[in-house]
Amino acid sequence: xxxxxxxxxDNAILIAGAxxxxxxxRFLPQRLQVGVGAVAGAGIGNLASDVVxxxxxxxxxxxxxxxxxxxxxxxxxxxxxxxxxxxxxxxxAA
Numbered sequence: 001x002x003x004x005x006x007x008x009x010d011n012a013i014l015i016a017g018a019x020x021x022x023x024x025x026r027f028l029p030q031r032l033q034v035g036v037g038a039v040a041g042a043g044i045g046n047l048a049s050d051v052v053x054x055x056x057x058x059x060x061x062x063x064x065x066x067x068x069x070x071x072x073x074x075x076x077x078x079x080x081x082x083x084x085x086x087x088x089x090x091x092x093a094a
Contacts, residue, residue, distance in 0.1 A: 002057075002059035002060075003057065003059060003060065004057070005053065005056050005057035005058075005059075006050075006053035006054055006056075006057040006059075006060050007053070008053070009049065009052050009053035009056055009057075010049045010050055010052075010053040011049075012049075013045070013048065013049035013052060013053075014045065014046075014049055017045055023041060024040075024041035024042075024044050024045050025037035025038055025040060025041030026041075028040055028041065036078055036081050036082045036085065039078060039081075040075070040078045040082075043071070043074065043075045043078065044075065046071060047068065047071035047072065047075065050067050050068070050071055051064060051067060051068050051071075054067050
């Protein structure tokens with residue numbers, strides 16, 4: 001059944017992180033932790049679990065590059081959201 005191994009690793013890594021309380025966002029730069037740290041951490045965790053899942057699934061192994069790129073493109077927007085949120089908070093405080 002194509003995708004079974006991918007789905008297993010994708011969800012197993014997510015569940016393992018949730019059960020252990022591992023938080024990727026603690027390792028992010030301070031400017032990304034304000035307001036969007038959890039989103040960035042979730043995106044990075046999703047990228048990692050998708051790539052691992054595809055690496056172990058023979059049906060998807062040849063798609064690792066596309067899967068990784070597909071996860072990275074939305075992650076590239078997060079710094080701009082962080083900048084916007086920080087500027088908005090500063091203008092509201094003033």
